[in-house]
Amino acid sequence: MSGHGHGHGGHHHGCCEDDHEPAERGVEYALYMRVDLEKMQCLNESRDGDGKLVFKPWDQRKDREKFVESDADEELLFNIPFTGSVKLKGIIISGEDDESHPAEMRLYKNIPHMSFDDTGREPEQAFRLNRDPLAELEYPTKIARFSNVEHLSIHLSRNFGAESTRVYYIGLRGEFTQAHRHEVTICNYEASANPADHKVQSLTPQTHFIS
Numbered sequence: 001m002s003g004h005g006h007g008h009g010g011h012h013h014g015c016c017e018d019d020h021e022p023a024e025r026g027v028e029y030a031l032y033m034r035v036d037l038e039k040m041q042c043l044n045e046s047r048d049g050d051g052k053l054v055f056k057p058w059d060q061r062k063d064r065e066k067f068v069e070s071d072a073d074e075e076l077l078f079n080i081p082f083t084g085s086v087k088l089k090g091i092i093i094s095g096e097d098d099e100s101h102p103a104e105m106r107l108y109k110n111i112p113h114m115s116f117d118d119t120g121r122e123p124e125q126a127f128r129l130n131r132d133p134l135a136e137l138e139y140p141t142k143i144a145r146f147s148n149v150e151h152l153s154i155h156l157s158r159n160f161g162a163e164s165t166r167v168y169y170i171g172l173r174g175e176f177t178q179a180h181r182h183e184v185t186i187c188n189y190e191a192s193a194n195p196a197d198h199k200v201q202s203l204t205p206q207t208h209f210i211s
Contacts, residue, residue, distance in 0.1 A: 026058035088146035092171035094135035
């Protein structure tokens, strides 16, 4: 059965699961719930806050009410902090079926507060995109490079020729691990402060002896 439909749609990675198990796909694409939306940024969005709207549930991926559009030119840069650690396995980018659809996507890992000045550096992975108004095409990541992602930056560097870029849906597929780093940080801080405390204590008895 696994070979069924293998011939149609060469761009569809895992097309068989798409056709037969949409509910399960929705569970796989639940990473939007792990995005720290308060701290998420979208640079060059035409309206403040619109970038957050495209991270939405699987069953709303074809919704046309919520979208983000670029402002000064066709570029968009999403800075996406997660509330833990993510193993990113795939991305879906859906836009309009015209020249405003993104044509190229560049992914960067663990560079918080990235700006357009930083996009000259080598990305972890880059993709040429196809127009995908129905949110059907998944771009699989090199999992070894995206196995410990706490912050993901998505740079949409160009579109198919329009003055601005429009995005309706960004789907993130992968695994999530809750962060426990804060406790470790506190322990390290206390440990590094202790030697200083000991030095102060070792001087105090000498003062007593003199007096």
